[in-house]
Amino acid sequence: MNNTQKEQKLLTARQIWASKRVYWITSYKALLKYISKDYVDIFKPILTGTKSGTRYYVKDENLQNFVKKFETNQLH
Numbered sequence: 502m503n504n505t506q507k508e509q510k511l512l513t514a515r516q517i518w519a520s521k522r523v524y525w526i527t528s529y530k531a532l533l534k535y536i537s538k539d540y541v542d543i544f545k546p547i548l549t550g551t552k553s554g555t556r557y558y559v560k561d562e563n564l565q566n567f568v569k570k571f572e573t574n575q576l577h
Contacts, residue, residue, distance in 0.1 A: 510561040511547070517559065522568060533557065540576070543567045 512520075514536055518529045526532050536544045536557050544567060547558040570576050 511558045512561055512564060514557045514559070517564060522564060523571075525571070540567060543570065543576075 514529070514533055517523060517536075518526075518532050523532060523535070526535065536546050536559060543563060544559050545563050549556045549558070567576075
């Protein structure tokens with residue numbers, strides 16, 4: 502195995518909310534909307550389950566990219 506490969510860390514929406522890394526979002530429901538609808542092209546969520554059992558997983562790299570774009574006013 503190549504040591505230069507980065508190990509991808511997956512975070513759940515709940516973990517992202519608890520960490521306050523997306524500090525400008527004031528509710529968990531708003532965070533879910535950002536991940537599942539508004540910025541799905543940036544977050545690229547991995548979905549498991551259906552309906553009320555849906556879980557959203559986001560790569561740490563994609564989360565960092567989203568925060569960086571927000572802080573540099575590149576979101577549209």
